[in-house]
Every structure is written in structure tokens, then in C-alpha cells.
Amino acid sequence: MQLPLAILAVFVLLWGALWGSFLNVVVYRVPAGLSVVHPRSRCPKCEKQITWWQNIPVLSWALLGGRCFYCKTWISVRYPLVESAMAILALAVAWPWLPGLLSGDVLPWQVATGVLFEQYFVFALLAIALIDADTFLVPDSLSLPLPLLGLGLAFAVGGVRDVSWQQAAAGALVGGGGLLAVQWLYAVLTHREGLGTGDVKLLAGIGAFLGVQALPAVLLAASLQGLLFVGAWSVVGRGKLATDRGIASIRHLAMPFGPFLALGAVQWLLLSRIAAKALANWL
């Protein structure tokens, strides 16, 4: 690997860790209806303010041994995990853009726009997945801007990303409208509500960012992995989940679909370009 590329990669990793740190704040505060910018973070137990050196992504958690500096309460391992995951994902998202930037094939503003919007897309998907898994709700403040941002990105650098604004618009309409139709049909047939309206807005956003061509694969990946998860969970943790949700049978288990839609979308974003390139080489 050339030196400029390595330096860029380290910079993007650190940048991604900052995204991850903010992601923890969003996942904690948005469902509670709190501001994400004010006040500064506090220990939920002793309510002492967390200083800058206790707030460095991953590193602080490790240095503090996973405990609050003041009251020694355990800090969930989810915080450094989310920060590491977002750092790695931020780099994975930026990676395909970097060679074009270094060779001058893609203009710097196009790279900046593409990388930032795609990183925000992954950030919002992760936040939605975690909040949906925690609370069974997809917050509008995270899902509603996605279709607009996806369209904006397609307008700005559509040609470079191979997602035209027409594909983005069709993706938003087919994604949102299609899921709305499925939801309506399911409700009519079973007299039960199967999917939340949050999933409709989420899939509209995914369609806008990835284009209409991504939707079949994203839905298939989300459904298969969701089924796998339910299958595995019904073997391993049926008792616990049933008591948690106050339900007697796995058949009536309510599963949030948002995390699996988010997973499928991230997989498409990261893998479709690699797959297309490999296919082109092979043919």
C-alpha cells in the first residue's frame, strides 16, 4: 500500500471513531427525546460530567477498564464496540473513493460529497438498527431525511456512484410504496400489524441511496438473515426473549425488521461494487 493511501486510511478510521462516539449519544438520547448536542455527557449513575480524556473513542473505555472514573460503575462494552464498528465501516465506505482521489480521476468535492453522504447513510442505518432493537421504534428524525439526502447525493455525484437521480427517485417510491402495500395486505389478511411505518420510511431511504436496482437484493438479504436470526434465537434464547416480551410462543414473537433492513443495505453498499468488479473481470 502506498504511503498517502495508508495515511488517508488512518485519518478516515479516526474520523469514523468520532462518528461512532456521536452514534452512542444519538442511540442513547434520541429515543428519550433529549438533545444530541447539549448538555455534555454524564455518567448515568453518579451524574458526574465526562471530561474530554474520558471520552476518547475506544481508548478511554480501555484505559478506564470499562468503569466510570468516579463511581466505578461498569460502562457497557457496547460503547467501544459501536465506536470500533463505525470506524471500520467509515473506512470501508470511503475505500472505493480513495484511489480515484489520489489519481485525480474523481474531483475532490465529488469524493468529499460521496464519502460524507455515504458515511452519514451508514451512521443513520446503525442508529436506526440499534434504536429499533432497543425500543421497536424507528425515529422519524433519523428515517425521514434519508430519501431526500439519497436523492441529493444522486443529483450531485450520481454518475460517479452509478446511481442516477431517476434510479434514486424510483428507489424511494418503490421501496416506500412497495412496503406500504405489503403492510396493508398483511393487515387485511391477518388482522394484525406486521411491520411498522418506520420500516416504510427506512426502505424509502434505502431505495433513494442505493437506487431501485438494489431493492430486491436488500429485501432478500434482510428477510433471509432475519429468518436465520429468529431460527437461531428460538433454539438458543426462546425462554428469555419470550419472558422479556411477555409472550408465550415464538409464533407471536414481534421482531423488529429495521435492523435487518439496515444490515442488508450496508452489505449492498459495501459488497455490490466489489461483486460488480469481480464479475466484470471474470467475464
Ligand SMILES: [Zn+2]
Ligand atoms: Zn459514575
